[in-house]
Amino acid sequence: MNQTTNKADLDGELAQHDPFKLRSKREVAEELKSLVHVYGKHANIVCKTEERAPTPPRPNELSVGVGPPGNNFIALWDKNVTLRWRFQERSMSIYANPTAAKNAIRRLFADAVAAWGDAAPVKFSEQPNLCDFEIVVRAANECNYNGCVLASAFFPDTGKHNLTIYPEMFAQVRQEQVETFVHEIGHIFGLRHFFAQVSEQDWPSQVFGRHNPLTIMNYGAQSQLTSADKEDLKRLYQQAWSGQLRQINGTPIKLMKPLRMP
Numbered sequence: 001m002n003q004t005t006n007k008a009d010l011d012g013e014l015a016q017h018d019p020f021k022l023r024s025k026r027e028v029a030e031e032l033k034s035l036v037h038v039y040g041k042h043a044n045i046v047c048k049t050e051e052r053a054p055t056p057p058r059p060n061e062l063s064v065g066v067g068p069p070g071n072n073f074i075a076l077w078d079k080n081v082t083l084r085w086r087f088q089e090r091s092m093s094i095y096a097n098p099t100a101a102k103n104a105i106r107r108l109f110a111d112a113v114a115a116w117g118d119a120a121p122v123k124f125s126e127q128p129n130l131c132d133f134e135i136v137v138r139a140a141n142e143c144n145y146n147g148c149v150l151a152s153a154f155f156p157d158t159g160k161h162n163l164t165i166y167p168e169m170f171a172q173v174r175q176e177q178v179e180t181f182v183h184e185i186g187h188i189f190g191l192r193h194f195f196a197q198v199s200e201q202d203w204p205s206q207v208f209g210r211h212n213p214l215t216i217m218n219y220g221a222q223s224q225l226t227s228a229d230k231e232d233l234k235r236l237y238q239q240a241w242s243g244q245l246r247q248i249n250g251t252p253i254k255l256m257k258p259l260r261m262p
């Protein structure tokens with residue numbers, strides 16, 4: 001090694017000898033930051049709903065969102081929609097007492113739906129044989145340098161979907177578990193993250209109502225369900241359903257009906 005070898009050369013040489021040399025945690029975390037979002041009271045909690053493949057973006061938030069270029073629309077649910085759900089039975093088999101686990105999840109889900117109150121634009125009904133989405137519990141956590149995923153949900157459309165829960169969620173205090181569900185249900189209602197227009201530009205969004213950082217669709221200490229969240233959501237759907245609101249900033253609203261899967 002001669003004296004002119006600089007740091008970059010050295011790094012290159014090391015990388016050549018060690019094909020499994022890791023990038024720095026900070027570098028990887030920076031790169032992943034735009035894909036994974038942190039919410040909850042702790043900095044190491046993330047929501048996975050927004051971690052979508054770069055191709056099929058879709059709907060919408062109080063940042064309300066839109067579909068892919070050429071197919072831009074804000075997806076909201078049609079009037080009088082009941083989303084039918086069931087547990088994915090095989091995923092519950094990780095529990096010694098699946099019945100007890102299901103009951104606990106049912107209570108969390110019910111508390112979260114109740115928190116949205118009459119702002120909730122859809123009803124939910126547990127149906128063993130007919131469902132629009134399944135509640136799936138993962139056996140293992142999914143973590144990266146930004147933290148662990150708590151849960152992931154979906155946005156309004158006609159497909160069959162999962163509301164997925166990771167073990168890390170059950171490590172949180174109950175209030176945080178409920179808030180996680182409130183946040184994920186917000187996505188199911190069509191809401192994007194508060195910061196969608198800043199850090200999720202690959203999936204366009206539009207802002208409707210008050211764009212206050214204190215919202216359940218934000219993260220960290222500011223992730224709280226507020227009366228503004230509920231009022232704006234309720235107004236959004238009332239106006240969309242009455243036909244008074246057909247587009248937001250030029251992006252058309254499309255009312256979706258679920259496709260019920262046997």
Ligand SMILES: [Zn+2]
Nearest residue numbers: 047048049050
């Ligand atoms: Zn989220």
